[in-house]
Amino acid sequence: MQHAFVTGAAGFIGSNLVDRLLADGVTVTGWDNLSTGQERFLTDALKNPRFRLVRGDNLDLPALTTAMPGADFVFHLAANADIKDGWSHPRKDLEQNTVATFNVLEAMRANGVKRIAFSSTGSTYGEATLVPTPEDAPFPVQTSLYAASKVAGETLLSAYAEGGQLDEAYIFRFVSILGERYTHGHVFDFYQQLVAHPDRLRILGDGKQRKSYLYVQDCVDALLHVTRARTARAAPHRTQVYNLGTAEFVQVNDSVGFICAALGLKPKLEYTGGNRGWIGDNPFIFLDTKKILATGWKPKLTIEQGLGRTLCWLEANRWVYEARPPAA
Numbered sequence: 001m002q003h004a005f006v007t008g009a010a011g012f013i014g015s016n017l018v019d020r021l022l023a024d025g026v027t028v029t030g031w032d033n034l035s036t037g038q039e040r041f042l043t044d045a046l047k048n049p050r051f052r053l054v055r056g057d058n059l060d061l062p063a064l065t066t067a068m069p070g071a072d073f074v075f076h077l078a079a080n081a082d083i084k085d086g087w088s089h090p091r092k093d094l095e096q097n098t099v100a101t102f103n104v105l106e107a108m109r110a111n112g113v114k115r116i117a118f119s120s121t122g123s124t125y126g127e128a129t130l131v132p133t134p135e136d137a138p139f140p141v142q143t144s145l146y147a148a149s150k151v152a153g154e155t156l157l158s159a160y161a162e163g164g165q166l167d168e169a170y171i172f173r174f175v176s177i178l179g180e181r182y183t184h185g186h187v188f189d190f191y192q193q194l195v196a197h198p199d200r201l202r203i204l205g206d207g208k209q210r211k212s213y214l215y216v217q218d219c220v221d222a223l224l225h226v227t228r229a230r231t232a233r234a235a236p237h238r239t240q241v242y243n244l245g246t247a248e249f250v251q252v253n254d255s256v257g258f259i260c261a262a263l264g265l266k267p268k269l270e271y272t273g274g275n276r277g278w279i280g281d282n283p284f285i286f287l288d289t290k291k292i293l294a295t296g297w298k299p300k301l302t303i304e305q306g307l308g309r310t311l312c313w314l315e316a317n318r319w320v321y322e323a324r325p326p327a328a
């Protein structure tokens with residue numbers, strides 16, 4: 001990989017990936033419409049002569065096609081990454097996660113770029129009947145528009161690969177990601193609440209939802225480790241699907257306990273009730289990661305360590321709450 005094209009380059013995961021690619025000597029074109037991303041996350045990258053940021057929208061196929069020449073690999077991370085509000089705007093996931101993925105693939109086809117990594121999600125397993133959930137779990141019932149639109153994106157990648165338009169397609173199904181530049185998710189919401197009113201904390205659901213998390217640098221390591229090993233090249237259908245997570249899970253209540261202890265607070269906990277916080281909230285997400293572990297990648301941080309890094313970063317970067325208020 002010499003020249004990577006990164007969609008969602010100014011986002012939480014994208015900007016961490018950009019920094020790592022640049023440190024590894026790769027030339028990077030970042031593509032972002034800055035809808036949720038922050039140019040500030042690219043402050044260091046923008047000083048690097050091997051980096052170029054193009055402001056553009058995935059729904060603008062001609063502009064996307066024009067921005068891509070020279071790239072030999074695409075990391076497609078841009079998306080509507082918020083699952084909770086799907087039913088407030090049912091078209092958004094379809095456009096931002098499915099049509100946008102089609103456009104990225106078409107821009108690649110026009111430019112002869114044949115290798116792609118796509119950020120999918122563990123939410124595609126819906127409420128899995130098999131836990132820990134392996135990549136080849138029975139095709140699941142979808143519980144959110146977000147996950148449905150990501151499944152559609154995944155299937156487009158494999159159809160392009162099967163149709164000879166791609167040489168290598170990598171699909172990564174992430175658990176929730178934590179770490180520096182984290183700007184959405186329950187830790188973001190909890191921290192904001194506790195700064196505003198340290199005496200009480202509102203928790204969606206009953207707090208017993210069990211979730212798995214992965215530190216962002218471990219996520220970036222995995223993307224680079226697998227794509228550099230080129231595991232899709234000889235794979236059936238030139239497509240590889242990997243779950244990405246840790247071998248642990250915690251209850252939402254455990255992470256609340258950790259956050260409160262780290263901040264030295266004892267707020268009154270107010271639960272909205274029920275075992276799901278919102279439509280599509282999966283009460284138990286825990287992915288089987290044997291397949292990616294077998295490639296030689298392994299996470300360096302535990303969930304608790306990742307949570308700790310996230311809190312430190314939020315504490316030092318409260319500006320993100322002005323720049324990116326959480327969804328209501």
Ligand SMILES: NC(=O)c1ccc[n+]([C@@H]2O[C@H](COP(=O)([O-])OP(=O)(O)OC[C@H]3O[C@@H](n4cnc5c(N)ncnc54)[C@H](O)[C@@H]3O)[C@@H](O)[C@H]2O)c1
Nearest residue numbers: 008010011012013033035036037057058078079119176177
């Ligand atoms: N963060 C997680 O816990 C998590 C978990 C599972 C999957 N993912 C996936 O990982 C990817 C990155 O997530 P993130 O947490 O960094 O989110 P993010 O919102 O921080 O980043 C997304 C980036 O894409 C950009 N973008 C959005 N729509 C665009 C468009 N139409 N055209 C161009 N740019 C656009 C945004 O401005 C932002 O910079 C997403 O595909 C998300 O679905 C994230």
